[in-house]
Amino acid sequence: MKKKYILPIIYVALLCLTNAGAYHLGTQHSNTPVIDSSPQPSAAPQTNPSGYVDPFPRYLTDDTTDWLTYTNKKYHFSITYPPTWKYLEIPKSQYNNQDEVVLFSHQDIQSANPHLMTDYNFTISKNNLALNWQSKYFQVEDYKGGKPCSMGNLPGTCFAGILKGDNANQYVFVGKIGDYYIQERGHETSGYYGKTIFHYFGNEITIKLNPQDSVGKDNMGTAILTDLSNGKTKIVIRLESMVSKPPAAIYSGSCAKPGAIKYPLTNVSNGLKTNSAPGTSETILNVSLDTLRSQFPLAIGVQSTLSPESLAWCGDLK
Numbered sequence: 001m002k003k004k005y006i007l008p009i010i011y012v013a014l015l016c017l018t019n020a021g022a023y024h025l026g027t028q029h030s031n032t033p034v035i036d037s038s039p040q041p042s043a044a045p046q047t048n049p050s051g052y053v054d055p056f057p058r059y060l061t062d063d064t065t066d067w068l069t070y071t072n073k074k075y076h077f078s079i080t081y082p083p084t085w086k087y088l089e090i091p092k093s094q095y096n097n098q099d100e101v102v103l104f105s106h107q108d109i110q111s112a113n114p115h116l117m118t119d120y121n122f123t124i125s126k127n128n129l130a131l132n133w134q135s136k137y138f139q140v141e142d143y144k145g146g147k148p149c150s151m152g153n154l155p156g157t158c159f160a161g162i163l164k165g166d167n168a169n170q171y172v173f174v175g176k177i178g179d180y181y182i183q184e185r186g187h188e189t190s191g192y193y194g195k196t197i198f199h200y201f202g203n204e205i206t207i208k209l210n211p212q213d214s215v216g217k218d219n220m221g222t223a224i225l226t227d228l229s230n231g232k233t234k235i236v237i238r239l240e241s242m243v244s245k246p247p248a249a250i251y252s253g254s255c256a257k258p259g260a261i262k263y264p265l266t267n268v269s270n271g272l273k274t275n276s277a278p279g280t281s282e283t284i285l286n287v288s289l290d291t292l293r294s295q296f297p298l299a300i301g302v303q304s305t306l307s308p309e310s311l312a313w314c315g316d317l318k
Contacts, residue, residue, distance in 0.1 A: 076202025099125035130174035152198030178290035209313040227289035237281040255314035
């Protein structure tokens with residue numbers, strides 16, 4: 001073959017090889033995604049970079065409509081708490097306690113060491129627990145000697161400071177409930193402190209005085225017993241209508257079978273000599289309301305003007 005035909009043939013062969021290689025590479029990378037260079041929306045900021053998930057996010061709000069109510073009938077108080085919480089009552093006989101304790105926690109309470117990781121710790125004692133806090137437990141006090149405060153409707157004394165040993169902040173309330181003291185230790189870091197509702201209902205009893213004969217017929221009465229927190233109880237009797245100044249008393253037993261007079265009360269009076277009108281009686285007894293409760297059943301009665309041996313009005317204390 002002549003030389004003038006060799007170069008064109010080589011050129012054509014090289015061109016075919018180049019096109020074939022390009023086709024091969026194109027088929028090998030046909031699945032490669034196409035990169036879009038147009039502007040993209042920025043990613044949303046990360047709201048929880050640590051990854052922590054709060055187990056009770058619903059109760060970090062002020063909505064407490066679905067909370068439950070714990071009621072202690074022995075010491076006459078109640079407290080609201082989140083429905084996911086647990087509570088544990090510890091009597092005096094357990095763990096050789098001198099006092100009774102009620103614990104509340106957002107987690108399971110370990111029976112082996114129930115005081116650990118509790119959110120609310122209520123202690124009921126015959127002793128004034130406020131006397132121990134100032135020097136025995138605090139290394140630094142926020143309120144020197146405590147300050148007046150209240151827990152729900154119960155007045156008392158508040159203490160706050162840094163505990164000895166673990167350097168933790170502690171807030172303590174101590175108040176009087178009848179013949180006992182109640183101490184509450186709350187952990188402000190739990191996020192629920194101040195949202196619970198404490199109610200003491202043991203400082204007052206109201207009963208109806210029902211008619212017992214024709215003198216009291218169609219006229220109702222009430223008796224209100226109020227604990228004065230000083231070992232005394234105020235008793236107020238109100239009758240819708242009465243005459244004269246009938247004696248009143250607290251009797252042993254019941255209205256159905258009244259026994260001997262246990263505590264004489266002030267005569268009921270309306271301030272009038274002849275006209276029928278509402279009457280009242282007020283007496284201060286030198287016994288606490290808790291002492292009276294321990295003597296139930298009792299009856300509050302107002303004597304009849306028909307016979308000193310019978311009652312015109314009576315109400316049971318039970």
